[in-house]
Amino acid sequence: MNIRNVLIVLLIAVLIGGLIGYQQYNKPHRNLMSEEVTAQVTAQELFSDYEEDESTANEKYLDEMVEVTGKIERVNVEQEKSTIQLKTDHMMAGIICEFEAGELTNIPAEGDTITVRGICTGKLMDVVLVRCILMNS
């Protein structure tokens, strides 16, 4: 009788453990629509912050959901992932916003001013935002 009770408790524990593990394994990616925006900036502000001091900017923006408003310099639509580059006063560099496949349904035109939400991954030449969502166009 005692052993049976222990076995039942063990079985339940293993089931719960397995379920939690399975849920963890399949946990969804961050949902940018329900997350709070950490920073609302213009493309120029974001870029200037990174130009001034990369490590301070990383503390502020890295891995955070950032909402950026800026003018489109270039649109690159691909089957898989598309990117939009936002203008800054720098001749060569700006903000690169990467959209997952199928995310960009209405493709805005070069020169349009748009607002984009994305996760900031740091700066190479440009500041890079991934998993972007277009807020308006």
Next chain:
Amino acid sequence: MKTIIISGILLLLGSITSVEAQKYFTREAQVSFFSDTPMEEIEAHNGTSTCVVDFEDQRMEFAVLIKAFQFEKALMQEHFNENYMESHKFPKATFKGKIINPTELSAKKGKQDVEVQGTLTIHGVDQEVTAPGTIEFTKENVMVSSVFTVAVSDYDIDIPGVVRDNIAKEVEITVDATLEPLK
């Protein structure tokens, strides 16, 4: 005689300008990696890598942001960043090298096999690598592609025992880039 000199000059000019724009660039190079074990297949993609190729001295440079790699599973992406790559400490991976073979590329040849040698920096560790690849000159652009493997242990990346069988010792890296002339 005159025609010989003129055609000689033209030939010379032709060879000098064989690769017309010397520098090519992209900020949308595709870099992905693939880890294959009997337990699990893991892959991740990064479409925001920068790549510069200077055909004058055949130098080639790549840079990627580690956090910009996207995985199918959020948990894997988290482990990759926080535990293995420590991307808060080492946010970038870079390659700086040279096309060593052939020693001179011709823009007229189309797709050519190349060999690239240089320093690959991942997780703050520099390693000398040599990788095969192809370079193709199209009308306006240059396409660069390569597939090579890196050993996880070469870059001081510590994989804990519980997931050791899930992550390959050697990870396959695929690079695909379309570069535009730099004006």
